Amino acid sequence: MIIQQISVFLENRAGRTAEVAKILAEANIDIQAYNIAESNDFGVFRLIVSDTEGAVIALKKAGLAVVLTTVLSASCPNTPGSLTKILDVLAGKSISVDYMYSYIHGDANQAIIRTKDIEACQAALIAAGIA
Amino acid sequence: MIFNPEKECMSREDLRKLQSERLVKIVKHAYDNVPMYKERMDALGVKPEDIKSIDDIVKLPFTTKKDLRDFYPDKLFAVPRSEIVRFHASSGTTGKPIVAGYTAHDVENWAEGVARCLAAGGMSKEDTIQVSYGYGLFTGGLGAHDGATKLGAAVLPTSAGNTAKQIMLMEDLQSTGLCCTPSYALFLAEEIEKEGKKDAVKLKSGFFGAEPWTEGMRKELEAKLGIKAYDLYGLTEISGPGVGGECECQNGTHLWEDMFYPEIINPETGEQLPDGVEGELVFTTLDKWGMPMLRYRTRDLTHLIHEKCECGRTLCRMGRILGRTDDMLIIRGVNVFPSQVESILLEIPEFQGQYYITVDRVNNVDTFDIDVELREEYYSDDIAAMNKLADKLVGRIVSVIGIKPKIHIVEPGSITRSMGKAKHVTDNRKFK
Numbered sequence: 001m002i003i004q005q006i007s008v009f010l011e012n013r014a015g016r017t018a019e020v021a022k023i024l025a026e027a028n029i030d031i032q033a034y035n036i037a038e039s040n041d042f043g044v045f046r047l048i049v050s051d052t053e054g055a056v057i058a059l060k061k062a063g064l065a066v067v068l069t070t071v072l073s074a075s076c077p078n079t080p081g082s083l084t085k086i087l088d089v090l091a092g093k094s095i096s097v098d099y100m101y102s103y104i105h106g107d108a109n110q111a112i113i114r115t116k117d118i119e120a121c122q123a124a125l126i127a128a129g130i131a
Numbered sequence: 132m133i134f135n136p137e138k139e140c141m142s143r144e145d146l147r148k149l150q151s152e153r154l155v156k157i158v159k160h161a162y163d164n165v166p167m168y169k170e171r172m173d174a175l176g177v178k179p180e181d182i183k184s185i186d187d188i189v190k191l192p193f194t195t196k197k198d199l200r201d202f203y204p205d206k207l208f209a210v211p212r213s214e215i216v217r218f219h220a221s222s223g224t225t226g227k228p229i230v231a232g233y234t235a236h237d238v239e240n241w242a243e244g245v246a247r248c249l250a251a252g253g254m255s256k257e258d259t260i261q262v263s264y265g266y267g268l269f270t271g272g273l274g275a276h277d278g279a280t281k282l283g284a285a286v287l288p289t290s291a292g293n294t295a296k297q298i299m300l301m302e303d304l305q306s307t308g309l310c311c312t313p314s315y316a317l318f319l320a321e322e323i324e325k326e327g328k329k330d331a332v333k334l335k336s337g338f339f340g341a342e343p344w345t346e347g348m349r350k351e352l353e354a355k356l357g358i359k360a361y362d363l364y365g366l367t368e369i370s371g372p373g374v375g376g377e378c379e380c381q382n383g384t385h386l387w388e389d390m391f392y393p394e395i396i397n398p399e400t401g402e403q404l405p406d407g408v409e410g411e412l413v414f415t416t417l418d419k420w421g422m423p424m425l426r427y428r429t430r431d432l433t434h435l436i437h438e439k440c441e442c443g444r445t446l447c448r449m450g451r452i453l454g455r456t457d458d459m460l461i462i463r464g465v466n467v468f469p470s471q472v473e474s475i476l477l478e479i480p481e482f483q484g485q486y487y488i489t490v491d492r493v494n495n496v497d498t499f500d501i502d503v504e505l506r507e508e509y510y511s512d513d514i515a516a517m518n519k520l521a522d523k524l525v526g527r528i529v530s531v532i533g534i535k536p537k538i539h540i541v542e543p544g545s546i547t548r549s550m551g552k553a554k555h556v557t558d559n560r561k562f563k
Contacts, residue, residue, distance in 0.1 A: 065543050
């Protein structure tokens with residue numbers, strides 16, 4: 001399933017991540033998955049939330065640089081070999097992964113995948129009976 | 132429009148005559164009434180009678196900012212206190228400010244200078260000029276105010292700050308002219324853009340000064356505000372804004388040299404330099420009586436052009452101010468002007484013009500760090516792309532300035548926007 005991830009640009013300063021979490025908490029928005037990618041001076045805080053639109057409004061209002069990024073959420077059952085299966089499909093189609101992380105949604109384990117061509121990635125996984 | 136064609140377009144020959152007459156009078160006035168000038172001229176063996184024409188100006192001693200501090204607050208005044216009608220004071224970053232005193236005649240001349248600048252930038256009595264320079268001791272607000280009044284325009288004296296109200300009044304009263312610092316103009320432009328009011332604002336001309344700015348910043352201000360942006364040059368020591376201003380040709384800042392006589396000197400030797408050669412700008416006030424200044428060293432670096440301008444004015448022009456002798460940073464032995472960083476930033480479309488330089492010395496090596504902001508649309512999920520932009524900027528700075536900075540991309544809006552003169556540098560090095 002193609003979903004929208006929120007990416008927030010943050011300087012590497014103590015308390016910046018806390019600030020984002022607080023804004024979302026005050027807007028009563030649930031964070032379902034997150035991941036922080038870091039560079040020298042800044043990082044990108046990536047989030048999957050319960051109310052994407054509301055989160056973007058709240059974060060922008062606080063003056064933060066926020067963008068939406070299209071990612072793929074694929075089912076990745078909590079059993080040995082599930083991840084291999086997904087990655088084999090992508091490798092077979094020469095799709096390279098920019099980054100990925102996982103989260104548990106209810107009972108189901110989900111893999112969040114970011115690639116240059118999300119549509120192709122989704123098609124490949126559907127054809128293989130995943131996604 | 133030319134506000135005072137008789138003066139602004141006078142023949143160079145008549146101008147020289149006028150300058151010579153005025154110099155003779157003002158030197159005598161300074162010598163007779165200001166002990167510092169008497170002492171300094173006596174020390175050089177120069178008497179007022181030795182000054183017969185404008186060429187004799189090189190015989191006179193220089194005046195510096197330090198003199199204005201040392202003779203604080205009014206020891207350089209040349210008239211009785213009863214003749215003074217106005218005081219201004221410049222922002223002193225260290226210790227006491229410098230104070231300027233004006234006679235009624237001085238205030239008139241100052242307003243004339245500003246009125247010439249506003250007219251040269253297309254303003255007339257039909258216009259509404261919003262003065263967003265600070266009002267008070269700073270010469271910006273009241274100087275621009277008096278000039279716009281002299282021109283017969285309607286003044287909207289908003290002063291600096293309270294940006295939302297500035298924009299509301301700008302829209303509701305249809306301001307056509309704007310006077311403020313270029314950095315505040317940029318801030319206003321960003322806010323106007325954010326509020327989606329670009330089309331509602333009817334500005335035609337902007338008059339920006341009190342801090343050095345660049346061609347890149349001009350382009351940006353013109354595009355963002357839909358205006359023509361003109362340099363409005365001046366300094367408190369000489370009067371205030373309106374010592375000179377640009378005409379519609381935007382090809383150098385005309386200096387009102389019938390009132391303020393400019394020279395360019397070699398800052399090391401004090402020797403006069405010819406047209407086109409960069410050096411320190413020096414002014415002698417030819418018709419200012421409250422606090423006459425003989426050969427005041429501005430510390431601004433620029434060059435002069437005496438060729439007649441296409442606009443018809445014969446009064447000379449100066450080039451862009453490259454920086455100030457005292458703004459110049461020496462980093463790893465290389466001369467760096469903050470304005471160079473600004474020009475480079477404005478040439479790269481992915482960056483905002485805002486920046487902040489921090490210089491320090493770690494293990495005996497100078498560090499050169501620059502905080503910059505991206506334009507909103509370039510903040511992304513793609514870390515590699517953002518790092519590539521920072522590398523691109525490093526490459527440009529290395530090729531233009533010659534030393535390698537460390538670039539820090541910071542969050543949008545996190546570099547402090549200034550309402551008055553922008554502060555762009557912190558130098559933490561301790562020199563003993």
